[in-house]
Amino acid sequence: MRRDPSPAEDLLWDKLRRRRLLVKFRRQYILGGYILDLCCLRPKLAIELDGKQHREPDAVEYDRMRTAYLEGAGFHELRFENSEVLYGADSVVERISEVVESLLRSPSP
Numbered sequence: 690m691r692r693d694p695s696p697a698e699d700l701l702w703d704k705l706r707r708r709r710l711l712v713k714f715r716r717q718y719i720l721g722g723y724i725l726d727l728c729c730l731r732p733k734l735a736i737e738l739d740g741k742q743h744r745e746p747d748a749v750e751y752d753r754m755r756t757a758y759l760e761g762a763g764f765h766e767l768r769f770e771n772s773e774v775l776y777g778a779d780s781v782v783e784r785i786s787e788v789v790e791s792l793l794r795s796p797s798p
Contacts, residue, residue, distance in 0.1 A: 692717070697738050697771035698726050704782050710789055721762065723755050732792035733764040736785065740771045765792060 694702070694717065705714045705727065712729045720728070720735075727736040737752075759766050767788060774781050 692724065694726075695738060695740060695771060697740075697769075697774040700778055701736070701738065701769075701774050701781065702727065704778055705785070710786055711793060712789055720764075721758055723758065725759075728764075729789065732789065733762070734785075734789060734792060735759050735764045735766045737766060737768045738771055738774060739768055 698716075702714075702716050712731060712734075714727050714729050714736075715725075716727055718725045718728045725735045726738050728734060739752075756766055765788065767785065769781055
């Protein structure tokens, strides 16, 4: 069920591993039948990288259902375009770091 990672996913994974954020990230983690590009179980953070295919009508509906599932499971979801990662990976990592720190500070529901 796993798939080959995109170049953007490879790049972000490498940066998150080397950055040593306060949490451990997992790659291509299966949750409820969905494959999360990257996730962190504590805090519950899913990171999705979107290519052109995510603009197709079927993909938009699939992503909407997946987001609803993740929110129902208590996850916060961050989405980035592949191009954001490929041309601004450091900014993406900084945004992820900010969200992780915020989620760690806020009480769990």
